[in-house]
Amino acid sequence: MNRIIRVSFLVCAFALIGAGLNESNAKREEITFSNQVARIFQQSCQVCHHPGDIAPFSLMTYREARPWARSIKEKVILREMPPWQADPRYGDFINDSRLSQKDIDTIAAWVDQGAKEGDPRFLPPARDFAQEWRIGKPDQVLSMTEEYVIEPYDPDNYVYFTIPIDFKEDRWVQAAEIRPGNRRVVHHAIAHLLTPRARAASRSGKAADSGPPIFYHQGSLARVRADAPVIDDGAKAPGGGAAFKRRQGEEDEDGFSIMLTSFAPGKQPDVFLPGMAKKIPAGSVIVLQMHYSSFRGALNKTxxxxxxxxxxxxxxxxxxxxxxxxxxxxxxxxxxxxxxHEVTASYTFEEDVELIDYMPHMHLRGKDMKYEAVYPDGRREILLLVPKYNFNWQTLYRLKKTILVPKGTRIIVTAHFDNSAKNKYNPNPQIAVRWGDPTSDEMMIGWLDYAVPEAHK
Ligand code: HEC
Structure with a gap:
């Protein structure tokens, strides 16, 4: 009798200790928004999920995030959020935004435990996206000299603004970021440098002469003529698919010379590795190409x-x-x-270069894009594969380590387009589509940045 009591007492004691242990474990592992989840959202989600940016809802506060809990769990487990489209088999990228398994598990556990708020005193200080520069504090901020006004139902418009800069000597840009003044109307922005050399060329009419006849203009928007020659397999054509002759060095096809930096939905700012920078030649001015859109009447005021x-x-x-x-x-x-529908383009390097980053660009019918290098010895290598392109975000894929590419290497870019009714973004599956600035036309660009040794004459 005595023994039985004692045994059962022991059993109970163990059970109690066990329960106590479980309880403290569960306490330690209680996941709350304030304690763990807000930090992950700050790091990986809020850059798009804040008011006025591209995502359809904000993840800045508990109250904003809570209604989305189930969907959040699903999207992170499926690795659909944060969006990262590169096939992980090719290339190793610094800005790979995929969540770690640990963060995915934390978010899933938070939702499973009832998506609790926790004690707001444990929240990290909030990020302020209206004020924050993602590159860090700039040495210099250059702004449009005047405000641009856009009315509801204004058509899409490309507007060019000249921003004078008065650098007496060459300057070297380590990092650059465009901050749209008003996310409701800025579709994209590209800052070009108009160098003194390019200015001289356009004054002498040279740049204008090189303009090909395949384009026409609709207001400020350039479009390829419906009856222009058709070349889908540009990689096999003499110009690689480009209508412009590209020169190595300072000036590019449209006489704008260097593309300094750009902004597009979801695109990261430009930050170059140590020892590499973009040159602003002395005497250059910035020409800012702004694509404004009232998003087909989505505005309700000026x-x-x-x-x-x-x-x-x-x-x-x-x-x-x-x-x-x-x-x-x-x-x-x-x-x-x-x-x-397959479309290709290519370019052959005339000098040894180091590849730094890639940025595929298409519009709403863009489906996938692949960058390949064909080396002078015939070796062919996939550099980047984006199997499911999405126009909602334009990702810049920045290599962890640059890739050395010898003179004579050919870069081949291959894209596919879906102009069928199955594509839910397709504005019109009934028509043939060619290149054009309007979002309802298409583009096919494999952008890349590369580095070459600088002599500093
Ligand atoms: C690069 C920008 C970007 C980042 C970073 C990002 N999102 Fe999104 N997210 C979007 C956009 C744009 C949409 C809406 C379009 C879509 O669903 O394709 C979206 C949609 C969603 C949806 C789906 C809503 C619905 O309609 O069901 C969820 C959930 C979501 N995001 C959660 C997250 C979480 C959680 C993170 C971070 C771990 C994150 N997102 C990071 C841009 C982003």
Whole structure:
């Protein structure tokens, strides 16, 4: 009797200790928004999920995030959020935004435990996206000299603003970021440098002469003529698919010379590795191309914009210069209803270069894009594969380690377009589609940045 009591007492004691242990474990593992989840959202989600940015709802506060809990769990487990489209088999990227398994487990456990708020005193300080520069504090901020006004139902418009800069000597840009003044109307922005050399060329009419006849203008928007020659397999054509002759060095096809930096939904700012920077030649001015959109009447009042560019300069002249290369196909034609139309483009390097980053660009019918290198010895390598392109965010894929590419290497870019009714983003599956600035036309560009040694003459 005595023994039985004692045994059962022991059992109870163990059970109690066990329960106690379980309880404290569960306490330690209680996941709350304030304690763990807010930090993950700050790090990986809020850059798009804050008011006025591209995501359809905000994840800045508990009250905003709570209604989305189930959907959040699903999207992170499926790895659909944060969006990262590169096939992980190719390339190793610094800005790979995929969540770690640990963060995914934390978010899933938070939702399973009832998506609790926890004690708001444990919240990290909130990020302020209206004030924050993602590159850090700029050495210089350049802004549009005047405000631009856009009315509801205004058509899409490309507007060019000249921003004077008065650099007496070459300056080297280590990091650059465009901050739209008004996210409701700024569709995208590209800052080009108009160098003294390019200015002289356009004054002498040279740049204008090189303009090809395949384009026409609708207001400020350039479009390829419906009857222009059709070349889908640009990689096999003499110009690689580009309507412009690209020169190595300072000036590019449209006489704008260097593309300094750009803004597009979801795109990261430009930050170059140490020892590499982009040159602003002395005497250049910035030409800012702004694509304004009232998003087909989504505005309910007049909006104003004044966009700024933040620059961080290299501490000393870098050993290597960064250049931006455009590898486009201007001649494609996507037939009505085609659901997997292939278009290619290519470019051959005339010097040894180091590849730094890639940025695929298409519009609403863009489906996938692949970058390949064909080396002079015949070896062919996939550099980047984006199997499910999404126009909602334009990702810049920044390599962890640059890739050395010898003179004579050919870059081949291959894209597929879905012009069928199956594509839910397709504005019109009934028509043939060619290159054009309007979002309802298409583009096919494999952008990349590369570095070359800089002599500092
Ligand atoms: C690069 C920008 C970007 C980042 C970073 C991002 N999102 Fe999104 N998210 C979007 C956009 C745009 C949409 C709406 C379009 C879509 O669903 O394709 C979206 C949609 C969602 C949806 C789906 C809503 C619905 O309609 O069901 C969820 C859930 C979500 N995001 C959660 C997250 C979480 C959680 C993170 C971070 C771990 C995150 N997102 C990071 C841009 C982003």
């Amino acid at each position: 909006e104003k914009d004044r966009t700024s560019i933040g620059l961080i300069f290299a501490k000393e002249p870098p050993p290597k210069q960064v250049r931006t290369l455009t590898i486009p196909n201007h001649f494609f034609r996507i037939p009505p209803g085609a659901d997997n």
